[in-house]
Amino acid sequence: VPRHLYHPAVKRTPDKINVVLVGGGGREHALAWKIRQSARLGALWTTHPENPGIAALARPVGMPFSVKEAYRLAQFCAHNDIGLVVVGPEEPLAGGLADALATDRTLVFGPTKEAAQLEADKAWAKRLMRSASIPTGEARIFTDAESARAFVESRTEGVVVKAAGLAKGKGVMVCDDAAQAVAAIDRIMVQREFGDAGNQIVIEERLDGPEVSVLALVDGRNILILDPCQDHKRLGEGDTGPNTGGMGAYSPAPVLSARDMEHVQREILIPTVDALRREGIEYRGLLYAGLMLTHAGPKVLEFNVRFGDPECQCLLPRLRGDLLEALWATAAGRLESIDELDFDARSACCIVLASAGYPGEYKRGNPIEGIDAAAGTPDVVVFHAGTARDTQGRITTSGGRVLNVVGLGETLDAARATAIAACDKIRFEGKTLRRDIGTSIGAGVRAGLH
Numbered sequence: 001v002p003r004h005l006y007h008p009a010v011k012r013t014p015d016k017i018n019v020v021l022v023g024g025g026g027r028e029h030a031l032a033w034k035i036r037q038s039a040r041l042g043a044l045w046t047t048h049p050e051n052p053g054i055a056a057l058a059r060p061v062g063m064p065f066s067v068k069e070a071y072r073l074a075q076f077c078a079h080n081d082i083g084l085v086v087v088g089p090e091e092p093l094a095g096g097l098a099d100a101l102a103t104d105r106t107l108v109f110g111p112t113k114e115a116a117q118l119e120a121d122k123a124w125a126k127r128l129m130r131s132a133s134i135p136t137g138e139a140r141i142f143t144d145a146e147s148a149r150a151f152v153e154s155r156t157e158g159v160v161v162k163a164a165g166l167a168k169g170k171g172v173m174v175c176d177d178a179a180q181a182v183a184a185i186d187r188i189m190v191q192r193e194f195g196d197a198g199n200q201i202v203i204e205e206r207l208d209g210p211e212v213s214v215l216a217l218v219d220g221r222n223i224l225i226l227d228p229c230q231d232h233k234r235l236g237e238g239d240t241g242p243n244t245g246g247m248g249a250y251s252p253a254p255v256l257s258a259r260d261m262e263h264v265q266r267e268i269l270i271p272t273v274d275a276l277r278r279e280g281i282e283y284r285g286l287l288y289a290g291l292m293l294t295h296a297g298p299k300v301l302e303f304n305v306r307f308g309d310p311e312c313q314c315l316l317p318r319l320r321g322d323l324l325e326a327l328w329a330t331a332a333g334r335l336e337s338i339d340e341l342d343f344d345a346r347s348a349c350c351i352v353l354a355s356a357g358y359p360g361e362y363k364r365g366n367p368i369e370g371i372d373a374a375a376g377t378p379d380v381v382v383f384h385a386g387t388a389r390d391t392q393g394r395i396t397t398s399g400g401r402v403l404n405v406v407g408l409g410e411t412l413d414a415a416r417a418t419a420i421a422a423c424d425k426i427r428f429e430g431k432t433l434r435r436d437i438g439t440s441i442g443a444g445v446r447a448g449l450h
């Protein structure tokens, strides 16, 4: 029997909802921007006012953010009549923030610690998928380097070696041969590059095909699927160079048709939510399935338990409905009250402006000019990801991914052109971007879905 963490007594959507938004990146700026458009919003609070984009939209909760001291945020929620906490990033969810904050008066958008294992423990996620026959790569799980090495040396095909825990997207190594796989095992398990995240590794068969992300709101039993999108993880144009947190994203991703989306819902999302329920877990929040469209159909590469960053930034500017209402209904277990989420038929292309050197070392504190000019362009939205306000009030760079520039257009090409024109209005030392977001979309490859 599923454990009900949240009180099912909440029936009606409140007229006004006071919201605390957790997280301080571009994804959270986009969430704040869209939540602010809701007629149901009371006060909007942020745990991360150091992001100038978020600070312009939300009031600071006035305490440093710490999952270990979640009781302080819980007190804040009680004193300020917070109806909903929206958690952007995965770390606080994996650390149990939703468990610590949820009460009968404060709902949380974001899964419990137990449910967050879907992202925070790839070995656990693999076992869950296997138990429910959810299509995913064949994999073996190892807890010691010796047996892992013996396994990869016995194989001739390429494998993918993954640290089981959270590693900011850097713990996955796609290997061409056994030597590379042995080196990957060494980095994760012997040199412990990702710390405890490498206590277990998943060694997976190497799959092939275009990738696509499917995000859905899940309220425990109901699923509301969002438009498909795709991010570009590699640093360089033509999908070359090292993996990053994401250099851009676009939606909708034409590689999945409406029929394909039904297939994904039926074969992947619903069985996953059901499998979680069988484990006694009621999943409430965003479920993100990273898929590879292989010739044998779509297979799950990974689950995330929150909006993708920068996928969120290319989805929300297209969302027509009331995001806050949808997030609240998700957290309240009442998603059936939302018919569907209506998306603008136009395309959105989000380009990340990064600091030179990212994903390695980079300089901070470079002044940025031209944000207002870019943001003032028609069909453009600019989100702050890694910026700060210096003592003189200037906006400066403060992270690897600095700004997210989203362009909208009738076609993906038009959306990209609009985004690029806006990017060109923004200046800072070391500005690095990809001008090809949404051009290398698995050209010509169609998955054998039906």
Ligand code: AMP
Binding pocket: 137, 160, 162, 169, 172, 174, 204, 205, 206, 207, 208, 211, 233, 290, 301, 302
């Ligand atoms: P993940 O964080 O698990 O999504 O992995 C990051 C990236 O590694 C994915 O976006 C894929 O490009 C690649 N990848 C992960 N698993 C596989 C796999 N089984 N076969 C091929 N590529 C993979």
Ligand code: GLY
Binding pocket: 169, 231, 245, 246, 304, 307, 308, 309, 310, 311
């Ligand atoms: N853009 C991929 C992620 O958010 O994990």
